[in-house]
Amino acid sequence: MTDLGTLGGPHSLALGINNAGQIVGQSHTSAGQQHAFLWEDGVMIQLPGLGGDWSGATAITNAGEIVGASSANSGGELRATVWAGPSARRFR
Numbered sequence: 001m002t003d004l005g006t007l008g009g010p011h012s013l014a015l016g017i018n019n020a021g022q023i024v025g026q027s028h029t030s031a032g033q034q035h036a037f038l039w040e041d042g043v044m045i046q047l048p049g050l051g052g053d054w055s056g057a058t059a060i061t062n063a064g065e066i067v068g069a070s071s072a073n074s075g076g077e078l079r080a081t082v083w084a085g086p087s088a089r090r091f092r
Contacts, residue, residue: 004023004025004039004044005044006027006028006044007027007028007029007030007035007037007044007046008028008029008030008031009027009028009029009030009031009032010028011027011028012025012026012027012028012037012044013025013026013027014039015056015057015058015059016057016058016059016060016066017060018060018061018062018064019062020040020062020064021040022038022039022040022060022064023038023039023040023060024036024037024038024039024057024058024059024060024066024068025037025039025056025057025058026055026056026057026068027044027046029046033053033054034054034055034056035047035049035054035055035056036049036055036056036057036066036068036070036081036083037057038057038060038066038083047066047083048083049070049071049081050070050071050072050079050081051071051072051073052070052071052072052073052074052075052076052077053071053074054070054071054076054078055068055069055070055071055081056068056069056070057083064084065082065083065084066082066083066084067080067081067082067083068080068081068083069081
């Protein structure tokens, strides 16, 4: 068992893992918001959202593509989201 840490808040939740050991999920920040994360090589990385204050990653492929949802505005409208790239540091 490994403690993944958080994005500064009190809680995190892992929801997906791939064959490379990359883990995705959601974590609270110190500001109380919940954001998607990618954990790899012992480091939790906050994934960029679509402009709102909530996002969550639910699965990761063996190629490193991540799927989940993100709020598009402060009203909470959720949109399906794909984060892609070598380590999902860019998204589409």
